[in-house]
Amino acid sequence: MGNEKNYSAHNGVRRRPLTRSLGALAGGTALAVYGITRRSPTGYAIAAAGGSLIYYGSRSGNHHQSAPVTRASVLLNTTPDKAYQFWRDFENLPRFMRHLDSVTVHDDRRSRWIARGPAGSQVKWDAEIIHDRPNEYISWRSLPGSDVDMNGFVQFRPAHPDRGTVITAELHYHNFRGALALAFSKMLLKDPQFLITQDLRRFKALLETGEVPTTEGQTHGPRSALVGVLRIADPDRSLRRESKISEVFNQIRRTA
Amino acid sequence: MKAVCWMGTEKMSVETVPDPEILNPRDAIIRITSTCICGSDLHLYNGYVPTMEQGDIMGHEFMGEVVEVGAGITSDKLKVGDRVVVPFTIACGKCFFCEQQLWSCCDNSNPNYWIAEKMMGSSPSGLFGYTHMMGGYAGGQAQFARVPFADVGPLKIPDGIPDEKVVFLSDIFPTGYMGAVNCNIQPGDTVAIWGCGPVGLFAIRSAFMLGAGRVIAIDRFLYRLRLAQQCGAETINYEEVDRVVQTLKDMTANIGPDSCMDAVGMEAHSHDVLSFVDKAKQKMKIESDRPTVLRECIQACRKGGTVSVPGVYVGFDDTIPLGAYMNKGLTMKTGQTHMMRYMKPLLESIQRGEIDPSFVISHRVPIDKAPQMYKTFRDKKDNCTKVVLDPWANGVAAA
Numbered sequence: 313m314g315n316e317k318n319y320s321a322h323n324g325v326r327r328r329p330l331t332r333s334l335g336a337l338a339g340g341t342a343l344a345v346y347g348i349t350r351r352s353p354t355g356y357a358i359a360a361a362g363g364s365l366i367y368y369g370s371r372s373g374n375h376h377q378s379a380p381v382t383r384a385s386v387l388l389n390t391t392p393d394k395a396y397q398f399w400r401d402f403e404n405l406p407r408f409m410r411h412l413d414s415v416t417v418h419d420d421r422r423s424r425w426i427a428r429g430p431a432g433s434q435v436k437w438d439a440e441i442i443h444d445r446p447n448e449y450i451s452w453r454s455l456p457g458s459d460v461d462m463n464g465f466v467q468f469r470p471a472h473p474d475r476g477t478v479i480t481a482e483l484h485y486h487n488f489r490g491a492l493a494l495a496f497s498k499m500l501l502k503d504p505q506f507l508i509t510q511d512l513r514r515f516k517a518l519l520e521t522g523e524v525p526t527t528e529g530q531t532h533g534p535r536s537a538l539v540g541v542l543r544i545a546d547p548d549r550s551l552r553r554e555s556k557i558s559e560v561f562n563q564i565r566r567t568a
Numbered sequence: 569m570k571a572v573c574w575m576g577t578e579k580m581s582v583e584t585v586p587d588p589e590i591l592n593p594r595d596a597i598i599r600i601t602s603t604c605i606c607g608s609d610l611h612l613y614n615g616y617v618p619t620m621e622q623g624d625i626m627g628h629e630f631m632g633e634v635v636e637v638g639a640g641i642t643s644d645k646l647k648v649g650d651r652v653v654v655p656f657t658i659a660c661g662k663c664f665f666c667e668q669q670l671w672s673c674c675d676n677s678n679p680n681y682w683i684a685e686k687m688m689g690s691s692p693s694g695l696f697g698y699t700h701m702m703g704g705y706a707g708g709q710a711q712f713a714r715v716p717f718a719d720v721g722p723l724k725i726p727d728g729i730p731d732e733k734v735v736f737l738s739d740i741f742p743t744g745y746m747g748a749v750n751c752n753i754q755p756g757d758t759v760a761i762w763g764c765g766p767v768g769l770f771a772i773r774s775a776f777m778l779g780a781g782r783v784i785a786i787d788r789f790l791y792r793l794r795l796a797q798q799c800g801a802e803t804i805n806y807e808e809v810d811r812v813v814q815t816l817k818d819m820t821a822n823i824g825p826d827s828c829m830d831a832v833g834m835e836a837h838s839h840d841v842l843s844f845v846d847k848a849k850q851k852m853k854i855e856s857d858r859p860t861v862l863r864e865c866i867q868a869c870r871k872g873g874t875v876s877v878p879g880v881y882v883g884f885d886d887t888i889p890l891g892a893y894m895n896k897g898l899t900m901k902t903g904q905t906h907m908m909r910y911m912k913p914l915l916e917s918i919q920r921g922e923i924d925p926s927f928v929i930s931h932r933v934p935i936d937k938a939p940q941m942y943k944t945f946r947d948k949k950d951n952c953t954k955v956v957l958d959p960w961a962n963g964v965a966a967a
Binding site for chain 1: 573622717
């Protein structure tokens with residue numbers, strides 16, 4: 313495949329922090345085991361130091377990557393040509409890419425993208441298709457003079473045996489120009505991996521079922537007043553207090 | 569409309585909320601005629617399942633009449649006026665898993681799939697009224713409900729069969745039946761079933777339907793053990809025996825039952841020491857479930873036998889005897905019920921008169937009494953086995 317290169321380049325970016333965190337994990341564990349087996353105050357201090365190193369190691373894998381991972385794959389229960397055709401009509405993109413308001417196709421290669429910025433504002437750019445191999449691969453990039461530079465690709469491969477189509481997509485946003493675009497980047501880059509995974513899951517649901525499952529706008533009973541106030545005061549804050557694990561999940565969800 | 573809302577641990581209340589609306593093309597709105605409280609709702613009532621939010625509408629066992637359908641539903645599938653039972657699992661009918669008949673593993677119906685993925689690796693289907701991790705869909709203990717993918721799940725019911733005979737096709741009858749199917753019953757087999765709640769009772773009936781020679785049922789409430797006996801089971805009151813596992817061996821010539829079913833799940837009770845440890849750990853939130861029954865199933869089952877788990881577990885459990893599981897060569901089968909596999913054949917067996925599922929009902933009350941019925945059901949007071957709620961009793965809509 314023409315873009316296998318992208319895989320190795322991408323892995324190269326990730327490798328360094330991964331070894332570092334593994335090193336910290338191994339070293340931390342060794343220290344902790346050594347410390348605990350000493351059964352002395354100094355031993356426990358060493359164990360504690362080891363513990364904090366383990367903590368650092370386990371965190372660094374998630375949070376200190378030098379470039380955000382913006383690639384995701386999903387398996388679709390449909391044929392590559394159907395998936396390709398739907399994606400190739402860029403005006404369909406806002407139906408599953410949540411941060412997009414609209415895409416207007418100008419001609420076979422050019423289109424205008426309008427994204428949802430903070431507080432109802434709009435961030436705009438024109439894009440052109442660079443590569444287009446029917447039923448296999450599409451890539452695109454923004455044109456000079458945009459609020460933001462972006463590029464991306466999507467690849468469609470048949471999954472064997474008869475398991476449908478594997479879709480791999482990658483999106484990059486960089487060089488945000490102006491206050492609005494910067495604010496947009498804050499929303500976008502909080503967890504780009506999660507965003508693109510969500511987009512692809514919506515794409516899958518849309519193609520397979522004809523709609524994107526949702527509970528947004530459904531009826532419910534009275535929510536807690538405190539939660540309502542906090543939500544207005546700080547939309548990024550996680551609010552479910554029932555358990556810590558759900559708080560973590562909520563935080564991630566808020567970036568979507 | 570009126571709806572039973574989860575307002576916090578052990579806090580249920582009947583609230584007046586806006587009527588549901590169609591949100592997607594394949595949605596339908598059902599005017600609910602009968603709805604039930606499920607044993608699994610008690611896990612939410614007791615606050616042991618994470619990702620509930622104040623104001624969530626409860627309930628996943630309901631039936632009623634279609635009053636509105638989305639633009640994506642053709643009249644040959646479903647139309648206004650149809651009388652339907654709604655399965656508690658939501659399935660799209662189009663993904664790989666639905667095509668494999670693994671309906672409760674539907675890949676598309678849970679919009680919050682990513683929460684479940686964090687806990688379980690991948691996400692099961694969306695469920696009605698059962699936490700945000702399972703989709704956050706508003707439930708059916710209400711006067712109306714929105715049903716997504718309504719051209720796949722709801723089963724049409726002909727006129728002339730009363731609600732109480734078919735409403736349990738929404739969950740517990742197929743769940744008990746799949747629990748028995750998962751037991752891999754060979755003609756004449758002995759099946760042990762822990763838990764004589766509604767699912768356990770349907771499992772007993774189903775085990776006999778599938779050819780079991782002998783069913784041994786285990787519980788501690790006399791009224792439930794009596795119901796189990798009426799279903800044809802021999803019974804063990806676990807509070808009266810020293811060790812359930814040994815009693816089962818004594819009853820089976822020291823071999824153990826061919827199949828063991830856990831129809832209890834995460835909030836098992838026992839006088840076993842480990843179960844007190846579980847209880848403490850669950851309160852401290854360092855263990856999510858109390859897997860006493862699962863342990864006993866694995867210990868009791870004969871070599872090469874099958875353990876079936878229709879009981880609900882949600883998280884990470886300790887001290888499971890994997891050594892016994894491995895060395896005895898056991899098979900374990902479990903899962904949320906693949907409803908659409910079983911609803912139609914079971915409706916037919918009801919129509920043929922082979923079973924009348926209404927035998928599990930102990931209480932029929934107006935929806936306004938739901939909060940107190942949760943408590944009665946949880947505390948097993950008043951011989952409570954199964955509560956059916958009438959959302960329209962008094963004949964007045966709240967809104």
